[in-house]
Amino acid sequence: MTDGQPRSSKNPAGANKALAAALKDAGCSYASLALRVNELGRNQGVDTAYDKASVTRWLQGQQPRGTAPQLIAAVLSERLGRELSPADLGFAPEPQRPVAGRALVYGDDVAETLHILAELGSADISRRGLPGTVPFVAGALTAPQRDWLLWLLDHQDAPREEVPADGGPVEQVHAMIGMFDRMDNHYGGGGVRTSIVHYLSTEVIPMLRRRGTAAPVRRRLFAAAARLAAMAGWSSYDAGEYGLAQRYMVQGLRLCAEGLDRVLGGQILAGLSHLATCLGRPDEGVALARAGLATAKGAGSPLGLMRLYAMSARGHAAQGRAAEATEALRLAERHLEASRGAEQESAWVRYLDHHYLQAESALCFRDLGLGAQAERTASESLRANADRRRRQAISRSVLATAHLQQNRLDEAIGAATEALDTLGSVHSERSVQALRDFRARLRPVRHEPLVREFERRSLPVLGTAA
Template identity: 65%
Template sequence: MGSARGAGETNTALAAVILETGRSHAALARKVNELAALQGVVTRYDKASVTRWLQGMTPRDRAPEFIAAALADFLGRPLTPVDLGFSEQPQRPVVARALAYREDVGETLHTLAELGSTDISRRSLLGAVPYIATALMDPQRQWLLWLLEAEQTPRLEVVAGSGPVQQVQAMIEMFDEMDNRFGGAGVRASIVHYLSTELTPMLQQRNLPTHQRRLLYTSAAKLAAMAGWCSYDSADYGLAERYMIQALRLCAEGGDRVLGGQILAGMSHLATSLGNPAEGVSLARAGIATAKSAGSPLGLMRLHAMAARSYAILGDSRQATASLLAAGKRLDVSQGPAEESPWVRFLDHHYLEAEAALVHRDLGEAAQAERLAMASVEANSDRRRRQAISRSVLATAFLQQNRLDEAVGTASNAVDLLAGVHSERSVQALRDFRARLAPHRGEAIVRDFERKARPILGTAA
């Protein structure tokens, strides 16, 4: 473990870890800049910056978090800024505990209640909440062990019930509707408050009937996963990771394999979007193993689509294409949303079109990306977040075909759609497009777009 140092004192802990990675100072600086950009932070570090860190300078703001994440990615094990000799961040112990998949579900409930209450009421006490890619490895392993040991469960979990179960289900539906209409940032606090102050105490009661308790655990897992997605949509990636890990543990207690697969799909999406596509593939495959005998073709369709997304970013065209084909086959055998678990009824062929458009974009297959993104835009006229993301993909497809005017016009429409919608995923999709405009910044139409988009996207790197 590292320790805080005085100003100007050589950072031997950081030096030792950099030496262990075998990477150059320039490679570390590039990785830090990439990870920061994925979280909407513009940094311009270079090899001289790394030298200054080694000489004892502590970088500002969230930089120690990004340095730790970069080095952890190189080594394949978790690291914190403290491990690298930087001063300890003002962080509550619950931030570390929430990365663990606990065997005792009572500890999970306690962790979730404390994390939620601190998140909502005393946010400043959380301090920095870093996203740590390698922290997803143990929860994935623990889940797969549970899967091997668990008794056979019904093909589809029954999620209906009476009394408190019905009430919780109604709340989930209401939160879901608000999320779709206004974006995750607008509803996140309400979900976390309900989960930590209403549902968690309910599960801590000792006199609940077994069947009802299982259904409530499943509902709590769904709400924790929703809190994770909404945190993701608010660019709180470290919190998103922690809520998803706790959701997976609660899901094991409820025994719902369809929902477990969907939580793993969310983890895969998060890992891939934050620059860890290999981990994204692993999480998607764990989800496929979870859901393959759960009677949910739509759930499997989404998991194969997540694998395709990860393979595309890795540049593996063969595996990405195979995963898309597998997703299409699962969609073909589904009897429709009404015959599936409520957890996957939002999935349909329009969802697959949107995800496939992203895959083809990342593989550089512009014509296919254009066709699918256009279909997604037309199908999602009432969902501004999905519209904005699909228009960003469509804009990139136009750009890849040297159709600059159409590209910028489409992206400009996406910016207009984000008025009143708080969605960092939509913003990141547009930032990705803006970065691709760099070779064209001499064009007046591009400068006009960048001025228009700056209030929403921030300053370009």
């Protein structure tokens, strides 16, 4: 649609009284409604040119085609502070662009973001309205980075007002986040993913739609919701739902803007960087890490910067850029040393420590073919993370590869077998992929009896080798 006058159908009841009442309640002029609908349309890739005359026709009973009824409902929901559907405004709803497509967009309208997240969560849990496998779309990562960085330029000096915990909704949401974190670390994302999505969709999003919440509390609620959306993305990633992971993280980044939380914004970009690198787009992984560094610099979180430099190193290592990866790891170490301790950091990054950096460094050394360094750091990670089963499984797979890179096949198979045993209690596709990476490296020695036996044992967990 480009002329603002798409084909339309006539409302047999005549004048659209529901739309007229909503406009009056919202104090919204015809021109401002048309302008805002056009803005939302552009944000979703639909070029519209509605004007005052268009609104007059809608009030006379004409119904625009395409997504315009949804856009009109989104605008008036925003103005009135309550959710409205096209049907509430006298429009017959028409098929909308699938939520899997809309969730890739970092939208201007936060009310629409909440609607998309709720719809995505519902479809995710019920498995209705989504394709069998929601695709990861690397090309859709550029626009959210740009939109976020443009927002950042406009809000560099935004206040970050703290509100004391008072037993209210913010503290309750933080308590749930802590519980989900513990479950994720112990059992992997596959074991907790649905619970996170359900809580975000049915409990937290309705909190954000309520009117009358004090602005500082509302900001902290948005930040907590952004953290939950990011967790939904991370746990989806860990469950092998890569396309859903991308969509939850993008929408979480949009919520983060409402929370004015640059540390968390950097961490969501770090998660997207990790996702891109591990799905074969390390160039995008480096770009996302750089966007995260631009976000988090000056936000008072050395640990957050440490993780972002580690993600940059991962992207460089995956591309075989040893010098760049080494420099990024050096900067990660420097920021780790600069931290004054977890209690002086944002709640979102307190889990990050020396052992986290060891585990990520081991993966970098593995990808660069530095077997001895990978062995040393993976071994240190294993000793330090006995209670984190996912990290144990991944580090054992990295250790197995490090042994293999040093032509120590017996030790490699031994470490890989231990990793395989660990996977029995962890629902983590990332852990499975790490062991698949090791198995792929066994091809030159596949004739060895020890290798054939490992491949036989690993088949139920890892599937058939490609």
